[in-house]
Amino acid sequence: MNEIVTDQNRRIHPHKFTMWVAIGSILMMFAGLTSAYIVKRSQVNWLMIEIPIIFWFSTLTILSSSVTIHLSLKSLKEKRMVEYRRWMVVTAVLGVLFIISQIIGFVQFGKQDIRIVGAGSNASYSFLFAISSLHGLHVLGGVIALLVIAIRAVSISKRNYSTLPLEITATYWHFVDALWIYLFIFFNWMK
Amino acid sequence: MSTETILHGHEVEVNVHSHEEHGQHDHHHEESFLTKYIFSQDHKMIAKQFLITGIIWAIIGGLFSVLFRLQLGYPDQSFPFLEDIFGKWAKGGKISNEFYYALVTMHGTILVFFVLTAGLSGTFANFLIPLQIGARDMASGFLNMLSYWFFFLASVIMFASLFIQTGPAAGGWTIYPPLSALGQASQGSKLGMDFWLISMAMFIVSSLLGGLNYISTILNLRTKGMSMTRMPLTMWAIFFTAVLGVLSFPVLLSGAVLLLFDRNLGTSFFLSEIVVKGEILPNEGGSAILFQHLFWFLGHPEVYIILLPAMGMVSEILSVNSRKPIFGYMAMVGSLFAITILAFLVWAHHMFVTGLNPFLGAFFVLLTLLIAVPSAIKVFNWLTTLWRGNIRFTPGMLFSIGFVSLFISGGLTGIFLGNSTLDIHLHDTYFVVAHFHIVMGVASFFGMFAGVYHWFPKMYSRYLNNTMAYIHFWVTLVGAYLIFWPMHYQGLAGLPRRYTDFSNWQSFNQFADMNRFISTVAMIVFVAQLLFVFNFFYSIFKGRKVKSQNPWGSNTLEWTTPITPGHGNWPGELPEVHRGAYDYGKDGREFIPQVEPIGADESKH
Numbered sequence A: 001m002n003e004i005v006t007d008q009n010r011r012i013h014p015h016k017f018t019m020w021v022a023i024g025s026i027l028m029m030f031a032g033l034t035s036a037y038i039v040k041r042s043q044v045n046w047l048m049i050e051i052p053i054i055f056w057f058s059t060l061t062i063l064s065s066s067v068t069i070h071l072s073l074k075s076l077k078e079k080r081m082v083e084y085r086r087w088m089v090v091t092a093v094l095g096v097l098f099i100i101s102q103i104i105g106f107v108q109f110g111k112q113d114i115r116i117v118g119a120g121s122n123a124s125y126s127f128l129f130a131i132s133s134l135h136g137l138h139v140l141g142g143v144i145a146l147l148v149i150a151i152r153a154v155s156i157s158k159r160n161y162s163t164l165p166l167e168i169t170a171t172y173w174h175f176v177d178a179l180w181i182y183l184f185i186f187f188n189w190m191k
Numbered sequence B: 001m002s003t004e005t006i007l008h009g010h011e012v013e014v015n016v017h018s019h020e021e022h023g024q025h026d027h028h029h030e031e032s033f034l035t036k037y038i039f040s041q042d043h044k045m046i047a048k049q050f051l052i053t054g055i056i057w058a059i060i061g062g063l064f065s066v067l068f069r070l071q072l073g074y075p076d077q078s079f080p081f082l083e084d085i086f087g088k089w090a091k092g093g094k095i096s097n098e099f100y101y102a103l104v105t106m107h108g109t110i111l112v113f114f115v116l117t118a119g120l121s122g123t124f125a126n127f128l129i130p131l132q133i134g135a136r137d138m139a140s141g142f143l144n145m146l147s148y149w150f151f152f153l154a155s156v157i158m159f160a161s162l163f164i165q166t167g168p169a170a171g172g173w174t175i176y177p178p179l180s181a182l183g184q185a186s187q188g189s190k191l192g193m194d195f196w197l198i199s200m201a202m203f204i205v206s207s208l209l210g211g212l213n214y215i216s217t218i219l220n221l222r223t224k225g226m227s228m229t230r231m232p233l234t235m236w237a238i239f240f241t242a243v244l245g246v247l248s249f250p251v252l253l254s255g256a257v258l259l260l261f262d263r264n265l266g267t268s269f270f271l272s273e274i275v276v277k278g279e280i281l282p283n284e285g286g287s288a289i290l291f292q293h294l295f296w297f298l299g300h301p302e303v304y305i306i307l308l309p310a311m312g313m314v315s316e317i318l319s320v321n322s323r324k325p326i327f328g329y330m331a332m333v334g335s336l337f338a339i340t341i342l343a344f345l346v347w348a349h350h351m352f353v354t355g356l357n358p359f360l361g362a363f364f365v366l367l368t369l370l371i372a373v374p375s376a377i378k379v380f381n382w383l384t385t386l387w388r389g390n391i392r393f394t395p396g397m398l399f400s401i402g403f404v405s406l407f408i409s410g411g412l413t414g415i416f417l418g419n420s421t422l423d424i425h426l427h428d429t430y431f432v433v434a435h436f437h438i439v440m441g442v443a444s445f446f447g448m449f450a451g452v453y454h455w456f457p458k459m460y461s462r463y464l465n466n467t468m469a470y471i472h473f474w475v476t477l478v479g480a481y482l483i484f485w486p487m488h489y490q491g492l493a494g495l496p497r498r499y500t501d502f503s504n505w506q507s508f509n510q511f512a513d514m515n516r517f518i519s520t521v522a523m524i525v526f527v528a529q530l531l532f533v534f535n536f537f538y539s540i541f542k543g544r545k546v547k548s549q550n551p552w553g554s555n556t557l558e559w560t561t562p563i564t565p566g567h568g569n570w571p572g573e574l575p576e577v578h579r580g581a582y583d584y585g586k587d588g589r590e591f592i593p594q595v596e597p598i599g600a601d602e603s604k605h
């Protein structure tokens, strides 16, 4: 693989570039979903959704995880390996916390007798659920990527200081964060 | 099974060859059978995997059309062998209504997605990108491999759905809800539909992984001197195809996910106030039209995802075999670009009769008819390239010329359909069937055949048999027109698509003979395709060997590789490019390859 890459000189590493295109692609999916939401909103039977309070907490966790992954990457670039690993673990934990807090939010709906799915469910809440859970899956993907990098960093015998995998993951992570901020504002505005 | 033997048979040959040139071949690694033929990361092998899987799908999908044409051509007869094979689906030797619908649905799905998207783009994007831009491989061989294996997974799921007790998905390749959302609505809306959706989700992942890689490779891994405007038109076409796919497939994915929710979690995204078999459903507030928007936002770009690679290959093959530069290179690139942009802005022309606001419809009419402009530019340029050329009628060339003919015929009927007022009459009739089969189905198949005939020597270091190729071409071309031309008349008379049997209609009885005729030709054409399949597999082992490095006298880089290129494509340094791909018939020379430096007193083109 490396021989292919070193053959040519370029400004941006192709794998990084690929990630940017992938981000564009994921954006299109959420553009599709949110425009479906807007179309739906203008029709009968739309309920004003109440965003669970705990979603504010989710927002906070994912925002801070962007900071920690940045710190992790910075540490790696400066070859401070202990800190690098610490921040990476913190990032992954924050990611998991984000997902858990979202699940709690939807469980609370159940307690308030709001149906998300099944008979008597309302499309407004179903949308909130479908869009958030698809976003959650993307966060999960980021967590898995972090885990893979962490395991590889520990297990590989020869010291590997390549920052590329983490750089790509960090780009993705910031994107998932920004995507959530967009969705959060969207849900709060477009009730 | 057959895939394995083919690839295995090939192994022997390649090994012999790579031993010969072991000394100079610095990118050769010892590979096991598994990493070389199954989990290969070599773009050339992945391309062959896509191609052969695509061929298998094409046979299945084509066979389905033979079955339902049998029903349409002979509605009053019974074929006991059908009951032997399909049991309850063909009781008394007649294809049941449900089975008929399942057959057309799977025919459409298989050919649109599995053959003409994965089989076409997957094969030629993978094969040609690194070879024509001068790269050792794709930007990420691993993602590329994943792309194939997701396609394989999608194939396995879709194939499995054919054997479900309640049958595969039915409801048309566009799977509109509410029919597709409610299991109780029909046999084909049960488990088969879930399989369809899951398979398509895997398929979309495959397309996205592939598309990302194609874009990234074309933009980042071009060899020295290969500026964007020196790329062969195949590269531009594949590039725009990938852009279309990457931006539109995710939208279909979102629609598919919501549909899966509606089916399995009782949500009401697409459902509202429905009574099925006397039962009032609790769903409220959904919108079935919403699905159509999500579907066609992909669906329309999808038809160009199918067509653009064919356009690219045809441009290249026409130029090479006319021994003339392609006419208006920049206009060709520009029209590809225009088509790409417009493809995102016209989806609602599939929805003129859904109650779309007529005011909105007018905009979509305008934008739709605008597509005729870049399309006409392309046709003009192809014809001018042919004009007074030194034409060599190779099989690839014949199929390319056939493509141009089909694209003209089918594009013209698009202009009828693009007018919303005419479409009210023509929608969901055989006119639409004729339109898209000619312009998309058969034309893209022609592009694909052209590509296979042209690049087979590079793929397998052997030629396909010419005699079989010429028979294949003429039967297919004449047959395609004989099948689809009459359908225009049927459609104008109002004959609706997706009906099993028309014999109860007084007004459609006149078409009984015509339908029988169409069905007969369809079967002949199907057999001609089997001839191609035979030629393909036979020639892999027994075809005439390629002796010269550049058999077509072509300018592009793939013909500067060894006759059987190894992993890494060029044994030594990567080639350097000094000129565009279309210096044919220049300064008294028949062709000047891209790697040749510009001469001191060379004229400008």
Ligand code: HEM
Residues within 6 Å of the ligand: B174, B303, B304, B306, B307, B349, B350, B368, B369, B371, B372, B375, B410, B411, B412, B413, B414, B415, B416, B417, B418, B419, B423, B426, B427, B428, B432, B435, B436, B439, B440
């Ligand atoms: C001048 C160019 C074209 C125009 C104006 C045009 C217009 C249309 C319109 C208005 C329809 C909808 C008909 C209906 O359902 O009532 C249609 C259907 C279709 N067109 Fe075209 N078209 C053009 C070229 C193409 C090309 C180049 C392709 C493919 C490569 C294509 C593929 C299709 C397909 C697949 C359908 C039918 C989908 C279905 O309902 O199953 N068209 N076209």
Ligand SMILES: [Cu+2]
Residues within 6 Å of the ligand: B299, B300, B303, B346, B347, B349, B350
């Ligand atoms: Cu269209």
